[in-house]
Amino acid sequence: MTTQPWILGLTGGIGSGKSAVAQHFIDLGVHLIDADHAARWVVEPGRPALDKIVEHFGPDILQADGQLNRSALRGRIFADTNERRWLEALLHPLIGQEITQHLARAESPYAILVSPLLVESNQHTLTQRILVVDAPEHLQMQRTMQRDQSSSEQVQAILKAQASREQRLSHAHDVLVNDRDLSWLQDEVQRLHRFYLTLRGGRT
Structure with a gap:
C-alpha cells in the first residue's frame, strides 16, 4: 500500500x-507544483475563467493572440482593491482544484x-x-x-x-x-x- x-x-x-x-x-x-503555474493554466485560452475575465474587464484585457494580457490585468487589480477581490474570488477555487489534482499524482x-x-x-x-x-x-x-x-x-x-x-x-x-x-x-x-x-x- x-x-x-x-x-x-x-x-x-x-x-x-x-x-x-x-x-x-x-x-x-x-514532486512540486508552483501555484503561479496553476494560476497561468486556469486562464489559458479556452478555459472558462478567461471568458469570465474578458466579460468583466472587457476585450482590451487580451493580447492580439487571444492570451491574457497579464500586465494590463495587473495594472487594473493593483489600482483597485475591489477588482483584485473579484479576480481572487473567481480564480482561487479554480487554482485550488488544479493544485489538488496535481499534488494527488505525486510519487x-x-x-x-x-x-x-x-x-x-x-x-x-x-x-x-x-x-x-x-x-x-x-x-x-x-x-x-x-x-x-x-x-x-x-x-x-x-x-x-x-x-x-x-x-x-x-x-x-x-x-x-x-x-x-x-x-x-x-x-x-x-x-x-x-x-x-x-x-x-x-x-x-
Whole structure:
C-alpha cells in the first residue's frame, strides 16, 4: 500500500529566493507544483475563467493572440482593491482544484506546493507543514529590481500587497533565511530534505 505523500507549503516574499529553493528540491526528486503555474493554466485560452475575465474587464484585457494580457490585468487589480477581490474570488477555487489534482499524482514521500500567496489565499490549508524562505527587505528589493528591471516603487507596492513578513513567519514550521550564496542555500535545502524524509505526515 502506498502512503499518500504529505504536502509542504513553500512560500516567501518577492525576491526572497523561493524559486532557487524550489529548484533545489526538484533536483532532489521532490514532486512540486508552483501555484503561479496553476494560476497561468486556469486562464489559458479556452478555459472558462478567461471568458469570465474578458466579460468583466472587457476585450482590451487580451493580447492580439487571444492570451491574457497579464500586465494590463495587473495594472487594473493593483489600482483597485475591489477588482483584485473579484479576480481572487473567481480564480482561487479554480487554482485550488488544479493544485489538488496535481499534488494527488505525486510519487515522492512528500510533495511541495510553492506559492507566494500561500498564507493570503488560504492555500496553506492544503499543506501539512510550511517552509518560509525569508530575506532582509533590502535584499528582496535588490534581487527583484535586478531580475524584473522594476523600479523601487513597483517593488515596494508588491511588498505591501503581499503578506507582511510577520504574518508569513507566524505560519512557518521552518524558516530558511536566504542571505548568503547559492552553495550555502543548496546545503540548507539538502539538510531540510533529509529531515523531511524522516517525517510522517509533515510532523515530527
